[in-house]
Amino acid sequence: MAVTDSNVLKLSPDASAPAYRSAPHNIEAEQGLLGAILVNNDAFYRVSDFLEPKHFFEPIHQTIFETAASLIRMGKIATPVTLKTFLPADVDIGGMTVGQYLARLAAEATTIINAQDYGRTIYDLSLRRDLINIGEDMVNVAYDAPVDFTPRTQIEDAERRLYELAESGRYDGGFQKFSRALTIAIDMAAKAFQRDGKLSGISTGLRDLDTKMGGLQHSDLIILAGRPGMGKTSLATNIAYNVARAYVPDLQADGTMKALNGGVVGFFSCEMSGEQLATRIVAERSGIPSSHIRRGNITEADFDKLRECSIELQSLPFYVDETGGISISQVMARARRLKRQKGLDLLVIDYIQLLSGSGKRGNDNRVQEVTEITTSLKALAKELNVPIIALSQLSRQVENRDDKRPQLSDLRESGSIEQDADVVIFVYREEYYLAGKQPRPGTEEHQKWQLEMERAVGKAEVIIAKQRHGPTGTVPVQFEASVTRFGDLAPEDMVPDHGDGY
Structure with a gap:
């Protein structure tokens, strides 16, 4: 773990390791969102309808988000103090204990206003990683395909996985203001008036x-x-x-x-x-x-x-x-x-x-x-x-x-x-x-x-x-x-x- 000049905590690979392309991720966005949730639990509800633990890149962040989500949904408060009870105490995070790391996240938290944007960034990067996994699987299967696994079957399997990803890769659901639905209904009537047959x-x-x-x-x-x-x-x-x-x-x-x-x-x-x-x-x-x-x-x-x-x-x-x-x-x-x-x-x-x-x-x-x-x-x-x-x-x-x-x-x-x-x-x-x-x-x-x-x-x-x-x-x-x-x-x-x- 390293601390940047702006004192934002950053998890990074060992500098001595050979250079390679790492999977898309944004550790600062993950830390900023988790900090916002720990400071103000209302931030969780801004991302809860589309963000899941699996969308975080760092395993420790997945655990923190999942535990915080469980506490908040049970009507309890998720703070660094309440959260550390449910996390493994012996985990070392860049020389810090879990309690110290949670306190640092809260101290460097983003505002609740930015929570949804941070959540979307985390979500989109997770989709990119899923796309990379699908692409890697396509290459590996194409090289070492079983005799009874035809190219057409592989194409359909890849399409299925891509469309499943497309189906899940949306954060525009949920409730909408009634005025928006009303506008769509009036637009439909206007188009019917212009269309042949008034349909x-x-x-x-x-x-x-x-x-x-x-x-x-x-x-x-x-x-x-x-x-x-x-x-x-x-x-x-x-x-x-x-x-x-x-x-x-x-x-x-x-x-x-x-x-x-x-x-x-x-x-x-x-x-x-x-x-x-x-x-x-x-x-x-x-x-x-x-x-x-x-x-x-x-x-x-x-x-x-x-x-x-x-x-x-x-x-x-x-x-x-x-x-x-x-x-x-x-x-x-x-x-x-x-x-x-x-x-x-x-x-x-x-x-x-x-x-x-x-x-x-x-x-x-x-x-x-x-x-x-x-x-x-x-x-x-x-x-x-x-x-x-x-x-x-x-x-x-x-x-x-x-x-x-x-x-x-x-x-x-x-x-x-x-x-x-x-x-x-x-x-x-x-x-x-x-x-x-x-x-x-x-x-x-x-x-x-x-x-x-x-x-x-x-x-x-x-x-x-x-x-x-x-x-x-x-x-x-x-x-x-x-x-x-x-x-x-x-x-x-x-x-x-x-x-x-x-």
Whole structure:
């Protein structure tokens, strides 16, 4: 230990030791903060929500901070006198006892006003040391990797560790003054006034659905569910395309781009390949059935349409990840990376039941795994401040009812999905069920069936079963099955609303 000209105590390595780069640290900041806490315990509360003992570089400082924190949280006073009782008396700190060192810290203390700044300095330097450790581990593992540890696995492991560090590396949480939240709310209203359609959220491209929801709201987890054949993937694809097509970037004062309308879309296609997803969108835009495109059953005029659509689609801010069997931790890491590199305004996941948990608790059953997935998705929506549309299956109990319109209880592993979702939307097509119940031609039942089919053909219902900040109810829409396209119904074609009970 050495004493500088300013009489500030300083721990330093032996001068005779060979020169090397030491890990980033600031002993004076640690001493100044600890001294401030010992003189005025209120200084502890200025750093307690982000600073932990592990963030200190010197082991003795870790012990002092941890002991002081324990005393203060128990309602006791932490001073050099009370603290030394709980610290090892036989420790030599540069020729001083623990009691003498504590007294010196208090004597050289910084003011409580500077405590938070000192705490942030200590915290940031700790993050730098963690980054160095991650970097060293990456180098060492890359040199001596086991045969079964592929480079891709190492990259994902490094990403996970970096994002975990990024998650913990924040000291901007905690309570905020209500006026700040109020300002954000008024800004949102102002942007809605300026935006096309006067929506507070991002437009889905479907007029009636936007009217009911106010668009896709930032930080919302939106569950889109339906039985097979209802068109939930088609609806998600349509919305994703509409958002990407409407994208109008706005340059911010800090040089970043922000969406004035529409947005950058990330699409996790766990079920379909990127090629299949592209075929669906091309079919929807061109009006040429995807089955014709796949079989090559198209005319020269059709091919010209496809070429025009592909040129338009190439410029869209639409990013697809077609990895199958992906885990929720990988989804979160890749979404963060996309947000950082390209921007992100809407994330779509097709679908929840094809994701796996992090694997931290290997004995968990599927319900617990889905709980982890939905909780993580909601946290990701808040963190990235973007709406997330996550598709979900429905249980077979829908098929056992006369009225096959879905209900919240039909969600598979419904407890966590229903609880974590801000919005739950069901897709229902009466036409699908009627087509499978065709009576024998020529009978009275067949005539009645034909009338029902004429009423239902080309139509679907988007049922808003839950919405935290808006009404529930049913939105009738148009659906062209051959090109998997949803659209607005003309006013004269509107079907009766089923009420707000869904």
